[in-house]
Amino acid sequence: MRIVLVGPPGAGKGTQAKFLTENLSIPHISTGDLFRANISQGTDLGKQAKAYMDAGDLVPDEVTIGMAEDRMDAPDAADGFLLDGFPRNVGQAEALDAYLAAHGLKLDGVLDLEVPEDEVVRRIAGRRVCRKDSSHVFHVEHKKPKAEGVCDECGGELYQRADDAEDKVRNRLDVYHRETEPIIDYYKRQNLVVTISALGPVAEVTQRAMDALRREAA
Structure with missing residues (x-):
């Protein structure tokens, strides 16, 4: 299957991508991974992207598109893939x-x-x-630490990242509504969109997604 995964920040795309690609035996192709891989490997596209990023500029669409096309050309993507973060806009x-x-x-x-x-x-x-270890993540409502502000795993200080502050989150949502949400209408005109609720336990959302994709492919 060849699938595009869309949704606002905080929808759980990364989590669902992991389980969906395992269930479907296809690679997960995320924009973040594409950028990291190309920059670390020193590819021409990676060098171009890094130059824009170092200057504080947005990476042009053609660079992102080139990275995505190279990745989709890889042998493990021959039978399908799940795209996460690409496409980001109608172009x-x-x-x-x-x-x-x-x-x-x-x-x-x-x-x-x-x-x-x-x-x-x-x-x-x-x-x-x-x-101390950014892989240790807690939540003030859903996954509270035993002691407030202290990591259960290593005793490190827990903090809120700057880009997780409410005003920054609402700004990210505005960018999503302005730039990415229009692709949903674009794909609706092709009768490709299946919308599911991403509320509830992870396993339930995954099952909901799998059922919806099977119906779409039938």
């Missing part, structure tokens, strides 16, 4: 359509994870990360 969606058409391929579905805006803010603004 990138059009480029993806052109790439697929040139290779005689098509998307099987666009999975839209739906979460109320206030829930997104609660999820992200409530996160607390350990200063």
Whole structure:
């Protein structure tokens, strides 16, 4: 299957991508991973991206598109993939359509994870990360540490990252609504969008997603 995963920040795209790709035996292709891999490997596209990022500029669409196309050309993506974070806007969606058409391929579905805006803010603004080990993540409501402000795992100080502050989260949501949400309408015109609620336990959301994708592919 070839799937595009969309949803606002805090919808759980990374978590769902992990379980969906395991269930479907396809690679997870995320924009963040593409950038990290290309920059660390020193590819031409990575060097271009790093130059823009070091200057504080946005990486142009053509660089991101080039990275995504190179990754989709990899042997492990021959039978399908799940795209996460790409396409980010309608221009990138059009480029993806052109790439697929040139290779005689098509998307099987666009999975839209739906979460109320206030829930997104609660999820992200409530996160607390350990200063000693950033993989230790807690939440003021859903995963409270035994002692307030102290990591259960290593005793490090828990803090709220600057970009998790409520005003920053709402700004990220504004960017999502302005830049990325229009691709949902773009794909709706192709009858590719399946929207599911991303509320509830992770396993239930994964099952909901799998059921929706099977119906779409049928």
